[in-house]
Amino acid sequence: MESNLADHDLRLRLRSDQFHSLNEMYRVGGCGLSFEEFCSQVIEAAVADFKLRKIVQDSRLLPPSPLITPQKKGRKKFDAEAVEKILALRDEGMKAPEIAERFRVHEMTIQRVLRQHY
Numbered sequence: 001m002e003s004n005l006a007d008h009d010l011r012l013r014l015r016s017d018q019f020h021s022l023n024e025m026y027r028v029g030g031c032g033l034s035f036e037e038f039c040s041q042v043i044e045a046a047v048a049d050f051k052l053r054k055i056v057q058d059s060r061l062l063p064p065s066p067l068i069t070p071q072k073k074g075r076k077k078f079d080a081e082a083v084e085k086i087l088a089l090r091d092e093g094m095k096a097p098e099i100a101e102r103f104r105v106h107e108m109t110i111q112r113v114l115r116q117h118y
Contacts, residue, residue, distance in 0.1 A: 078103075078113060086113050 014022070026038045033041070078086065082103070089099050096114065100107040 083113060083117070086110060087117055090114060090118075 022039065022042070023035075025042070026035055030038050086099055086103070089102070090096075096110045097107050100110045103110070
């Protein structure tokens with residue numbers, strides 16, 4: 001099914017410093033575009049960046065970590081190598097949420113491992 005998306009006009013009210021920064025960006029990298037086209041591309045880039053971050057944050061789209069095996073009731077068990085890495089990261093000062101993000105698991109999973117070994 002094809003959809004026809006119409007262009008929409010957008011009027012923005014910017015603070016003076018924001019406008020001057022945007023104008024400076026345009027002067028440096030406008031590449032022959034009109035100011036309106038340049039601003040449109042800046043917004044497109046920001047939207048693309050936002051969508052990329054949202055996708056990366058959605059752990060359901062990431063493959064499972066190869067260092068864990070699922071257990072019953074949704075729990076995960078780390079192999080000895082993964083536990084060593086988790087403990088080393090904690091000893092280096094990394095917090096449980098950061099470790100969980102690195103291993104693509106819930107923070108509580110990391111906290112459980114840390115409780116078992118400290």
